[in-house]
Amino acid sequence: MTTELLKQLFFSMLRIRRVEEKIVELYPQQEMRCPVHLCIGQEAVAAGVCATLTPTDAVFSGHRAHGHYLAMGGNLKAFWAEMYGKATGCCQGKGGSMHLVDLDAGFIGSTPIVGGTIPVGVGAAFGAMMQRLNKVVVIFFGEGACEEGVFHESLNFAALKNLPIVFVCENNFYSVYTPLSERQPAKREVYTLAQAHNIPSFQENGNDVEQVYQMAREAVERARSGGGATFLEFKTYRWREHCGHNYDNHIGYRTETEFLEWKERCPIQHTQMQLLKHRLLTEAELEEMEKEISLELEEAIAFAKSSPFPEQQTIFDHIYV
Amino acid sequence: MTTELLKQLFFSMLRIRRVEEKIVELYPQQEMRCPVHLCIGQEAVAAGVCATLTPTDAVFSGHRAHGHYLAMGGNLKAFWAEMYGKATGCCQGKGGSMHLVDLDAGFIGSTPIVGGTIPVGVGAAFGAMMQRLNKVVVIFFGEGACEEGVFHESLNFAALKNLPIVFVCENNFYSVYTPLSERQPAKREVYTLAQAHNIPSFQENGNDVEQVYQMAREAVERARSGGGATFLEFKTYRWREHCGHNYDNHIGYRTETEFLEWKERCPIQHTQMQLLKHRLLTEAELEEMEKEISLELEEAIAFAKSSPFPEQQTIFDHIYV
Amino acid sequence: MNQREITFAQAINEALMQAMAEDSSVYIMGEGVPDPKGIFGTTLGLLEKFGSERVLDMPVAENGMTGVAIGSALMGMRPILTHQRVDFALLAMDQMVNNAAKWHYMFGGQLSVPLVIRLIIGRGWGQGPQHSQSLQSWFAHVPGLKVVMPTTPRDAKGLLLASIRDNNPVIFLEHRWLHNIAGHVPAESYTIALGEARVARRGQDLTIVSTSYMTLEALRAATWLSAAGVEVEVIDVRSLRPLDAETILASVRKTGRLLVTDTSWTFCGFSAEIVALVAEKAYSHLLCSPCRVALPDAPTPTSHAVAKFYYPRAVDLYKASCKMMGLQHAEVELEILSTQLDVPDKSFTGPF
Amino acid sequence: MNQREITFAQAINEALMQAMAEDSSVYIMGEGVPDPKGIFGTTLGLLEKFGSERVLDMPVAENGMTGVAIGSALMGMRPILTHQRVDFALLAMDQMVNNAAKWHYMFGGQLSVPLVIRLIIGRGWGQGPQHSQSLQSWFAHVPGLKVVMPTTPRDAKGLLLASIRDNNPVIFLEHRWLHNIAGHVPAESYTIALGEARVARRGQDLTIVSTSYMTLEALRAATWLSAAGVEVEVIDVRSLRPLDAETILASVRKTGRLLVTDTSWTFCGFSAEIVALVAEKAYSHLLCSPCRVALPDAPTPTSHAVAKFYYPRAVDLYKASCKMMGLQHAEVELEILSTQLDVPDKSFTGPF
Numbered sequence A, B: 001m002t003t004e005l006l007k008q009l010f011f012s013m014l015r016i017r018r019v020e021e022k023i024v025e026l027y028p029q030q031e032m033r034c035p036v037h038l039c040i041g042q043e044a045v046a047a048g049v050c051a052t053l054t055p056t057d058a059v060f061s062g063h064r065a066h067g068h069y070l071a072m073g074g075n076l077k078a079f080w081a082e083m084y085g086k087a088t089g090c091c092q093g094k095g096g097s098m099h100l101v102d103l104d105a106g107f108i109g110s111t112p113i114v115g116g117t118i119p120v121g122v123g124a125a126f127g128a129m130m131q132r133l134n135k136v137v138v139i140f141f142g143e144g145a146c147e148e149g150v151f152h153e154s155l156n157f158a159a160l161k162n163l164p165i166v167f168v169c170e171n172n173f174y175s176v177y178t179p180l181s182e183r184q185p186a187k188r189e190v191y192t193l194a195q196a197h198n199i200p201s202f203q204e205n206g207n208d209v210e211q212v213y214q215m216a217r218e219a220v221e222r223a224r225s226g227g228g229a230t231f232l233e234f235k236t237y238r239w240r241e242h243c244g245h246n247y248d249n250h251i252g253y254r255t256e257t258e259f260l261e262w263k264e265r266c267p268i269q270h271t272q273m274q275l276l277k278h279r280l281l282t283e284a285e286l287e288e289m290e291k292e293i294s295l296e297l298e299e300a301i302a303f304a305k306s307s308p309f310p311e312q313q314t315i316f317d318h319i320y321v
Numbered sequence C, D: 001m002n003q004r005e006i007t008f009a010q011a012i013n014e015a016l017m018q019a020m021a022e023d024s025s026v027y028i029m030g031e032g033v034p035d036p037k038g039i040f041g042t043t044l045g046l047l048e049k050f051g052s053e054r055v056l057d058m059p060v061a062e063n064g065m066t067g068v069a070i071g072s073a074l075m076g077m078r079p080i081l082t083h084q085r086v087d088f089a090l091l092a093m094d095q096m097v098n099n100a101a102k103w104h105y106m107f108g109g110q111l112s113v114p115l116v117i118r119l120i121i122g123r124g125w126g127q128g129p130q131h132s133q134s135l136q137s138w139f140a141h142v143p144g145l146k147v148v149m150p151t152t153p154r155d156a157k158g159l160l161l162a163s164i165r166d167n168n169p170v171i172f173l174e175h176r177w178l179h180n181i182a183g184h185v186p187a188e189s190y191t192i193a194l195g196e197a198r199v200a201r202r203g204q205d206l207t208i209v210s211t212s213y214m215t216l217e218a219l220r221a222a223t224w225l226s227a228a229g230v231e232v233e234v235i236d237v238r239s240l241r242p243l244d245a246e247t248i249l250a251s252v253r254k255t256g257r258l259l260v261t262d263t264s265w266t267f268c269g270f271s272a273e274i275v276a277l278v279a280e281k282a283y284s285h286l287l288c289s290p291c292r293v294a295l296p297d298a299p300t301p302t303s304h305a306v307a308k309f310y311y312p313r314a315v316d317l318y319k320a321s322c323k324m325m326g327l328q329h330a331e332v333e334l335e336i337l338s339t340q341l342d343v344p345d346k347s348f349t350g351p352f
Ligand SMILES: Cc1ncc(C[n+]2csc(CCOP(=O)(O)OP(=O)(O)O)c2C)c(N)n1
Pocket: A063, A064, A112, A113, A114, A115, A141, A142, A143, A144, A145, A146, A172, A173, A174, A175, A176, A242, D031, D060, D062, D088, D091
């Protein structure tokens, strides 16, 4: 991996982190009046996978989608405006945090029904193939979504039609507060489910952006060259509460120890250390990055705050074309 | 396998065949005014599996359920009366061919929504386990049902809770007129889907009642002794049209050759030859069996024909308890 | 004047043929679509003409395949998804309602889902509780969906072509008992606008608002009523959502009497909406209580001996109308009662 | 007299506690049931008391788990299945409607499905199009299901206990904005019969028929109207199926005016059924057009800036009532308009 690329991946992760942290900071102002599912701790998957794509590809995601949207280059102003319920939001205020879209960036949409965008993504790949568009579709979802029947229906069809898809499962071990042990049989790795549908399936450390990138690149290449779908399971960890801006280790569904172990394995810290250690990144450059992000953030938030709310009658806009 | 048992299995298959053939004979009279999904050609699975169960176990099935009902010892009179839409039918006329039940025989129910009874069967096993009932649940379905998401949801839960279930998949290669190749990825055996859920899974010739029996017995024993669920895939073949009493090889969705090959492998013929060859069955005994079945059939049909139709107001019976 | 007659099923088939020929982004998918029976004949010949890429069967996976259709629509395709019975769509409510109906809305008008879902509803020949439901009232409840139920072959073709060209998800419900009925259908490609009811018969004494197959029963009742001196106006709704409220209200304002008949359950059903609409908007014009004749409050029993009492018929509309008109209805020997009631016509020998 | 006050959520919790203590075949299952938040507090403490065999979480697999619940019910268990939002039940319509609603019927009365499905509906705090639907009209359409929507803590407990003891599948819909509202609840175990409406306020000028949270809005409007000299009778439906038609009809026969308010979409919704019922059965008693005040014909927008106009409020009921009474409604400074409209109370800070 070139230094340039690694720095790019690092920047992408850092940017996601800072955006999420800004939500943490501002959420208590009660101006973002919608549920938020933060991805702090999971940034490497978003950054690593999306770096292998172009805006002419197509990305889908679920409720925990901020990172995917941002890593694909989704417009930050439109993102913040959407969080604030403004008319200038990426969904004109119709969606909030759980519905993101930026067609120019290839981010087709995220929705909060668990598993809901999986068949839609498969269909997008199918539609693109029928139209001979050279599009790779990436669908992000959690390990919980693999319990929904529609996940299997989607994989079966993807395999049947040899569709250009990369299924990206972020296995963070929990569905809301429920551990895997209460939901799936013991000693069965998630990625083997996809294998059963004849889809090449791999498992990797989701907190190492280089490994994520390598694995995703192979999968995307396979898809692009007609080799069909791939399933990637990345083990990772969500730091904050399932929904909301707080920490919640104290409420008892997981241990502080477990959290701290994963915090140790912070994907951003990890890459930063490597970059610094090998002198691929200077402290000055790092500061520059932080400044760039912070500036962009300030602008976006100012934009969001100063944007108008949608008018009452927009309730009836866009129900039908 | 004891001769006694083999003869019993043979008799069970023969009885199913003769019942189905009688439907073929009488259906054109237009007194059975409901869809019928005959299992001619697939009798070995029903006979072999159900012989390993007792009436305190619980069996579920789908649209092609006649054989399962009969092999479990479902009441023949109530069966015929149901086919004729009579008040004395096993569902009092509410169900017809696609809804069979005989609680005394352990046949809990069959319904025609593909995959619809799979989670219900799993739930029955769960309920029985919670109540410490020593019950094994068998769920019959076709390979088409394995495409429904609920199939996977059910298997996941069965594995998670280590439930006493035998999943029996009759793979007859078609869903209505659609071959497997248009529905599932090539070179992927159906039983491997279940394996992915951590369920011991096997594949066997579904036209050899001895093999079916052996495999089912192991699975039932595993379930009964706390070993959890097993998935059995039996390859077999439906001779008649998907729904109805005719042959339909001429309409073009499958070849006459394919049909004839499978007809050669008639499960009943196969066992009969073996029994006769080893002189375990005499021609006289065979005749006796035929006579017994024919007599039982005549009685059942007479019962059905002479039974009253349900009264108009029964439309409103049994909507609520 | 071209008075070419073809059946409802042939009209559907012709619409599909023409839509696919006109627009290469139209494709059709469903269990049985390319098979030798071709969805009661409605998809026959499509495979041969347009190939297996555009005319395809599918796994038995209704929710997933609905999602697939939606996704392909987002990429510019115009999928037509078909289920042989509306009951199977119960597995796909998530994708139909959570995604198809809302995609355009929830992303602020970006992209749309030009999807047609053909669902076949039926009655008779022992279909029973899980194979003969009629769920239009559910679909009509959901903003973002359009819901169409043609009665005549001409409407079947024109409405299907309009549905396919529509950029929104359209639920297109075909009653099985209409498939074999013939009528005049123009040969060329044409559309009938969604959202316009059809006045199937003019009259000034009583308005019957009907959906799908019940329109035929209404017309039958109207003939008998005419003989008894009552002129019925029959309004074939055609499009349940958007609804042509004006045509219905105008008729009731004229006749002062409203009878609604529908193939779905009465309670909380589409017929309730029509009565509510009229009660709210034309209350002062009503000369007597409005009335609903739709499915009784029970699942479908299978036995033909009782199913024949389950489904409302022309005779029920006739009786209800007489009552509304204050007529002592003659104990007419109604022909309909002498025939088998679980088949649409003599050629039908099951299963569906 | 014991005037112990607890919240709606506590009342649900108490009902669950008592039902599980009384009957060992009762078990409760759902995403989040045993977790630290305990379904908005309604299932807290159950795990500790009854153990993980009877209080369990589940995979994210709504259709399958509904089937599992049904199967266990067939074997004599009494499952209570819970989804944190009704929208998730869209994935389970197949098992709810094809199986749960029909099992008893389609097998001729053998076995039954004593299943309670708790579904939570809500509004506000940016839940948006896929997380705030209100689907009671769908469930109420289906014979074989019972549909319950309590408003008061007392009813919540009594109706839930009755639902659990009922041998049929009961869809039990809780409005999220009711959970924190306190009221008198008897400590002992008691039931309130399904199928009986509650007259929440007596009056002779106008009848408001309301469901769930809208009952509170109706009572608020009734207070204002009383000040304007209009005495409103508020009927809290409680049980949508079976429906207590008699109480509603008797009230309308007395008042001559009907306003229906419901948390679901207006078009083809439950409010249409009530208007249709009254139009059919009490037409001659109506002094003016009946009126519906329910959700507008749009998916839920997320932005709080527009969501506040989306949901009907007491003020809308007030205005509609004034119109029906022929009153020029004073441009009152209605307190409600000055507060945030996307939260039930000040303690609420999201997300749901
Ligand atoms: C169909 C459906 N069922 C349940 C929920 C409630 N829910 C929201 S997020 C979530 C967790 C899903 O877990 P996972 O897929 O692992 O994603 P994670 O939150 O861990 O990123 C659940 C169950 C939902 N949104 N949709």
